[in-house]
Amino acid sequence: MSRRAPPGPLDYGRRLWLRFSLWATFLFLYAPILMLVAFSFNDSRRNIVWRGFTLKYYEKAWNNDSLIEAFTNSLTIALVSTVASVILGMMTAVLLWRFRFPGKAPYEGAMSLPIIIPEICMGVAMMAFFARIGWPANLPWPLNLGAITIAHISFSFPFVAMVVRARLARFNPELEEAARDLGASQWQSFRDVLLPYMRPGLVAGGLLAFTLSLDDFVITFFTSGPETVTFPVKVYSMIRFSVTPEVNAASTVLIAITLFLTTIALWLQNRAQSS
Amino acid sequence: MESWRRNPLTFWVFALPPSLWLAVFFLAPLALVWMMSFGEKVGLIDIVISWRPDNYLRAMDPLYLQIFLKSFWFAGLTTAVCLVMGFLVAVAITFAPPRRRPLLLLLVMLPFWTNLLIRTYALIAVFRTKGLVNFGLEQMWEWSQSVLQGVGLGDLGLLGPEFEPLQLLYNNFAVVAGLVYVHLPFMVLPLYAALDRMDRSFIEASLDLGAGHIRTFFSVVIPLAMPGIVSGIIITFVPALGSFLTPDLLGGTDSQMIANVIERQFKSANDWPFGAALSFILMYVTFIAIALRSLWAGRARRGSAA
Numbered sequence: 001m002s003r004r005a006p007p008g009p010l011d012y013g014r015r016l017w018l019r020f021s022l023w024a025t026f027l028f029l030y031a032p033i034l035m036l037v038a039f040s041f042n043d044s045r046r047n048i049v050w051r052g053f054t055l056k057y058y059e060k061a062w063n064n065d066s067l068i069e070a071f072t073n074s075l076t077i078a079l080v081s082t083v084a085s086v087i088l089g090m091m092t093a094v095l096l097w098r099f100r101f102p103g104k105a106p107y108e109g110a111m112s113l114p115i116i117i118p119e120i121c122m123g124v125a126m127m128a129f130f131a132r133i134g135w136p137a138n139l140p141w142p143l144n145l146g147a148i149t150i151a152h153i154s155f156s157f158p159f160v161a162m163v164v165r166a167r168l169a170r171f172n173p174e175l176e177e178a179a180r181d182l183g184a185s186q187w188q189s190f191r192d193v194l195l196p197y198m199r200p201g202l203v204a205g206g207l208l209a210f211t212l213s214l215d216d217f218v219i220t221f222f223t224s225g226p227e228t229v230t231f232p233v234k235v236y237s238m239i240r241f242s243v244t245p246e247v248n249a250a251s252t253v254l255i256a257i258t259l260f261l262t263t264i265a266l267w268l269q270n271r272a273q274s275s
Numbered sequence: 276m277e278s279w280r281r282n283p284l285t286f287w288v289f290a291l292p293p294s295l296w297l298a299v300f301f302l303a304p305l306a307l308v309w310m311m312s313f314g315e316k317v318g319l320i321d322i323v324i325s326w327r328p329d330n331y332l333r334a335m336d337p338l339y340l341q342i343f344l345k346s347f348w349f350a351g352l353t354t355a356v357c358l359v360m361g362f363l364v365a366v367a368i369t370f371a372p373p374r375r376r377p378l379l380l381l382l383v384m385l386p387f388w389t390n391l392l393i394r395t396y397a398l399i400a401v402f403r404t405k406g407l408v409n410f411g412l413e414q415m416w417e418w419s420q421s422v423l424q425g426v427g428l429g430d431l432g433l434l435g436p437e438f439e440p441l442q443l444l445y446n447n448f449a450v451v452a453g454l455v456y457v458h459l460p461f462m463v464l465p466l467y468a469a470l471d472r473m474d475r476s477f478i479e480a481s482l483d484l485g486a487g488h489i490r491t492f493f494s495v496v497i498p499l500a501m502p503g504i505v506s507g508i509i510i511t512f513v514p515a516l517g518s519f520l521t522p523d524l525l526g527g528t529d530s531q532m533i534a535n536v537i538e539r540q541f542k543s544a545n546d547w548p549f550g551a552a553l554s555f556i557l558m559y560v561t562f563i564a565i566a567l568r569s570l571w572a573g574r575a576r577r578g579s580a581a
Contacts, residue, residue, distance in 0.1 A: 022367035022379070025360055029386045029459065032397035035407060039400070088293045095289040101279040111293075114301055118517025118561055120534040121308075121554040122301075124541045128311060128551070129304035154301045157293065186285060215390045218519050222541065232392050239396050239524065251393040262388045266381075 037255065040248035057249040067250060070234035076142050077230065078213040081152040085209040086202055088153065089160025093201075094194070096161070097168040114155045115162070123222035126151040130223060137225055148223045148230065152213040159212060160205035167201030200268055207265035211258050312551035322548055330552035339536065339553070346532040349447070349522075350515040353454040354462075357511050358504070360455070361462035368463075369470040380467065387460040395524050398453050402443035402525070409440040445527035453521040458514065462507040469503020470496075502575055509568040513561050533557050 040058070044051035061067055092111060096104070114122065130147045139146070171194070179189040217232040224233050231254065238247045279286040312331070314324040333339070368379045386394060401407045416438040443449060477499065481491040497504070519534035526532075533553060540550025 018363065018367045018370070021360075021363040025364050025459070026382060028456070029383070031407070032401045032456070033386060033389060033394065035400060036393070036397040088296055091289045092293040095286070095293070098276065098289075099279045099282075099286055100276050101286070101290075107294075110297060110302065113305075114297075116513070116561065116565060117305075118514070118534065118554075118557055120517055120519045120537050121305075121558050124537060124550060124554050125304035125308045127541060128308050128547060129300075132307055150300050153296070157296070161293075186282075211388065215392075217390075217392045232390065235396070236392055239392075239399070247396065251390070251396065255389050255393060258388055258390065259385070 033255070036248050037252050040245060040252045042245065044245075057245040058253075060246050061249045061253070064246065066229070067231075067234055067238075067246075070229045070231045073142075073145055073228060074214055074231035077145050077149045077152060078210050080145075080149050081156055081213040082206050082210045084149075084153045085156035085160045086206045088157040089205055089209070090164055090198065090202060092157065092161035093164035093168055093198075097165055097171075111158050111161065114158045119218040122151075122155060123219040126154075126219060127222040138227070144225075144228050148220055148228060151219050151223045152216060155216075155219060156209040156212050160202075160209050163205040163208060164198055164201040167198055171197055200271070204265050204269050207261050207268075211261050211265075214254070215258060308551045309555060311548050312555050314548045314551075316546055316548055319545075330549045331556070333549060334552055334556055342531060342536055343533060343556075345530075346516055349451055349454060349530075349532060350512050350518075352451050353458060353515045354508055354512045356451070356455045357459050357462040358508065360459060361466050361507060364459075364463050365466035365470050368467055380464075383460050383463045391457060391520060394457060395453055395520055398449075398456060398525060399444065402449055402452070404440045404442070404444075406443070408443060412441065413438045444525060445530075447526070447530045449525040449527075450522045450530045450532075453525045454515050454518060457518075457521060458511045461511045461514070465503045465506035465510065466500065467503075469500040469506075473499050502572065505568060505571050509564055513564050516560065516564075517557055 038050075041053050041055070042050055043054035043056070096108060096111075101107075126147070135147050138144070175197075176189050176193050179193045180186075184192065215232065217236060220230050220233055221236070224230060229237075231250075235247060235250055235254075238244070238250075279290075310324050311322060313326045313328065314322045315327070315329065317323050334343075364383065368376055368383075371379055399406070403409075443452075473496070477495050478491055481495045482488070486494070516532075517534055518532060519538060522530055522532045522535055523538075526535075534557070537550050537553045537557070540546045540553065544550075
């Protein structure tokens with residue numbers, strides 16, 4: 001069919017109004033973010049007119065000690081939370097994939113609760129919990145980040161479990177049986193057969209846990225104190241204070257990190273599916 | 276799948292750590308808040324659990340009822356706008372050339388992976404008095420003014436003495452626009468999944484049998500896409516209802532949602548028992564919405580099996 005032919009009855013993809021609404025939606029989704037990124041390089045404080053390229057807001061953000069401290073806190077929390085979430089999530093996934101046990105359905109329901117309950121409810125629950133048990137507030141760094149890290153693990157590991165379980169669903173159990181028949185112990189067959197098979201799922205789940213932790217604002221907002229500020233919480237207080245190009249620069253860095261990590265996760269998932 | 280009894284040691288090795296973590300660091304905090312919601316504040320910080328439903332009764336006060344209604348209205352409006360926009364986008368992607376579909380889907384998902392706080396902040400720069408929208412409108416105003424000037428009507432002041440920026444921020448409009456902005460990807464994905472699975476020969480048959488595009492859409496496409504529509508509505512409505520950040524940053528004093536009231540009880544107002552009751556009401560609503568969805572899914576499955 002030549003390009004000039006009128007669209008066929010099912011050729012909705014070539015109808016102008018549909019294309020227009022698609023591009024209008026993309027404009028709506030991307031214009032604000034692209035503008036934020038662009039103006040982090042704009043040599044002007046207030047106006048939305050382009051006044052020339054500059055990196056001075058990045059320099060300012062870099063020299064802002066409390067911002068860098070918040071960023072270090074965020075990375076520390078995200079790292080610890082990722083490691084713990086991957087281990088706990090992997091255990092949950094293997095448990096639910098491998099075993100039949102009484103009360104499995106309610107157990108699965110409870111495991112999905114952290115994913116479905118509103119963030120605000122989990123945030124206030126964590127705040128009340130740590131206040132109630134008298135969680136020590138003035139520990140030395142990095143122990144003072146414990147409360148936030150615990151909260152992040154609680155909402156991250158069910159996500160990891162979900163990703164790993166999706167991977168396990170395609171596992172051929174005969175492989176493990178073969179290993180056992182050939183004399184491998186339980187531990188050996190887990191380490192040498194099941195674990196390597198799960199690896200793409202573990203990596204993808206880990207990257208998901210890392211971005212979830214790095215991005216979380218609401219739950220962290222309720223578990224952080226004056227000494228334990230994370231990057232999103234710091235950005236929030238900067239936004240509340242005023243809208244400055246420095247916030248744009250900090251936000252752009254965070255967007256870049258998340259996009260980078262997500263791209264790797266997607267690429268790994270794609271590779272795992274095609275292999 | 277094997278019974279846990281065949282291999283109790285392995286079972287407990289895998290079961291204990293995640294179960295303990297969930298029980299101690301998730302279920303216990305929830306239980307604490309649940310108990311707290313039946314308590315009352317004594318003095319500045321002490322809370323006594325009196326097992327009386329006073330906090331829930333207080334939530335029925337017209338003041339809070341109104342905020343609940345407003346939250347439902349915002350979330351409902353957001354879901355409706357997302358449904359319309361999401362349908363257009365999902366149809367456009369479904370009928371795009373197969374080679375381009377993954378890229379288009381990725382473009383829908385990408386903003387979803389950008390930080391919620393940053394996306395909301397980005398909207399402020401678009402909506403504020405000197406933001407992108409008002410800047411564009413001002414340019415248009417000046418251009419029209421100079422055109423009028425050119426045809427000799429400039430002195431009549433047809434467009435007003437000077438450009439009046441639109442107040443787009445810190446009101447209900449900003450909150451709903453922000454909620455749509457944040458939740459649109461939630462809606463597009465299930466709709467796309469449903470439309471992609473759909474057998475196109477149904478549409479062809481409908482068109483061949485003389486139905487127009489609009490009739491085909493309403494009596495063939497929508498019924499077939501119903502599972503996706505229901506999923507999309509629930510997974511858009513539930514998080515929208517519990518939104519905290521969007522009304523907090525974009526809303527004015529009269530566009531607060533439930534989550535903002537909960538936050539205030541736990542922070543500035545310092546009435547934790549009441550905040551606890553409100554947060555459990557929000558949670559029950561969430562559970563009801565999710566139960567409705569699985570009920571619907573179960574009925575649809577039985578219906579198609581019969």
